[in-house]
Amino acid sequence: MDRVKIIEVKQSVFANNDQRADQLRQELKQQGIFLLNLMSAPGSGKTTTLKRTVELLRDELKIGVMEADIDSDVDAKAMAEAGVKAIQLHTGGMCHLDADMTRQGLDVLAKEAKVELAILENVGNLVCPAEFDTGAVKNAAILSVPEGDDKPLKYPLMFQVCDVVLINKIDVAPYFDFDLEKCREYIRMRNPNARVIPICAKTGEGVELWAAWLREQVSAWRS
Amino acid sequence: MHELGIVFHIIDSVEKVAADNRLEKVSAVVLELGEVSGVVPEYLTDCWRWAASKSPLVEGSALKIEPLAAVTHCDNCGKEYSTVIHGKTCPYCQSGSTWLLTGNEVNIKEIEAY
Incomplete structure (x- = not known):
């Protein structure tokens, strides 16, 4: 048998994905499609927030939603009921x-x-x-009040990659030890450029502000 | 399950490198893994054993992990310190304006092939 050959690679495991994501972003730019990547912990209100968001924007923008879950199509059904095109992606066990x-x-x-x-x-x-990197133009994260104001300390990377953080369920803040100012400070520590918008997806409070941010981003990208 | 996704990406990259270098069989992949990369080495090697068996190129190959220490740099006093021990706050001057110098890497360092 031949001697073992050593090939130096020195490449991040994420390099290929990063390349493909950049490629996808370029194509989206040419096609005039704005892709938003919405992330959060389970149960923080992604689907409810999205329903509110599309209610405000569906008359001015053609919206499509991709629901990624390990299994089930409950989220895609919920979005279809809100009146937008929705598809369900199953990740086959991947996180x-x-x-x-x-x-x-x-x-x-x-x-x-x-x-x-x-x-x-x-x-x-x-x-x-x-x-x-999914290839999205902007990344958004939702942090809900019951999760605690110290989430940005525990999950630094999530808050580093986000352009905007929605603090959801602010209607229940009086019942939790959640300090909004502290939370803003922790997010700033991780990412000074992240916009922070407190909302309540259930009542609709603050959602206008978030929809306005998104509207601005979409129009800048498509112009 | 996080590690499984990473393993798929490693195999993907290795397949690319192998094609570029006309390798037919890989015997080991050497990975540099940062202390605060959030990747658990034991899970990674478990996933590797399973996923590698699906790809003829890397089947039966070893995943060798070389840990990289996490070091944070302080902008305020200019010193460097261990991230794992002290976290985000500088132990010398208590400043929070610090950033990770090394430690979040998941790099393929080299590939050993016949």
């Missing part, structure tokens, strides 16, 4: 989506309808989705 899986989802979505704003509801998880 995140990568650029290739996102591309496959966008292809399916494109067959159903021409969209201007595509929203990816990532798998409920604060660790893995932050590591894999």
Whole structure:
């Protein structure tokens, strides 16, 4: 047998995915599609927030939603009821989506309808989705009051990669030891550029502000 | 399950490198793993054994993990310290304006092939 050959690689495991994500972003730019990647822990209100968001934007933008879950289609059904194109992506046990899986989802979505704003509801998880660039134009995270104001300290990467953080369920803040100012400070520590918007998806409080942010981003990307 | 996704990406990269270098069989993959990369080495090698068996190129190969220490740099006093021991706050000057110098890497260092 020949001697063992050693090939120096010195490459991040995420390099290939990062490349594919950049490629996808370029294509989306040419096609005039804005892709938002929405991430959070399970149960923080991604689907409820999305329902509110599309109610405010569906008359001015063609919206398509990709729901990523390990199993079931309850989220896609909920979005379809809200009146937007929705598809369900099953990750087959994986805890995140990568650029290739996102591309496959966008292809399916494109067959159903021409969209201007595509929203990816990532798998409920604060660790893995932050590591894999999906090709999204902007990343958003939801942190809900019952989860605690120290989440940005415990899951630094998630808050580093986010352009905007929605603090959801602020209506129940009086019942929890949640300090909004402290939470803002912790987010600033991780990412000084992240916009923080407190909302209550259930009552609709603050959602206008978030929809305005998104509207601005979409129009900047498509211009 | 987080580690499984990473293993798939490693195999993906290794397949690319192998194609570029005309390798037919890989005997080991050497991975540099940062202390605060959030990846658990034991889970990673378990997933590797399973996933590698599905790819003829890497089947039966070893995943060798070389740990990399996590070091944080303080912008305020200019010193460096161990991230795992002290976290985000500088132990010398108590400043919070610190950033991770090394420690979140998941790098394929080299590939051993016949």
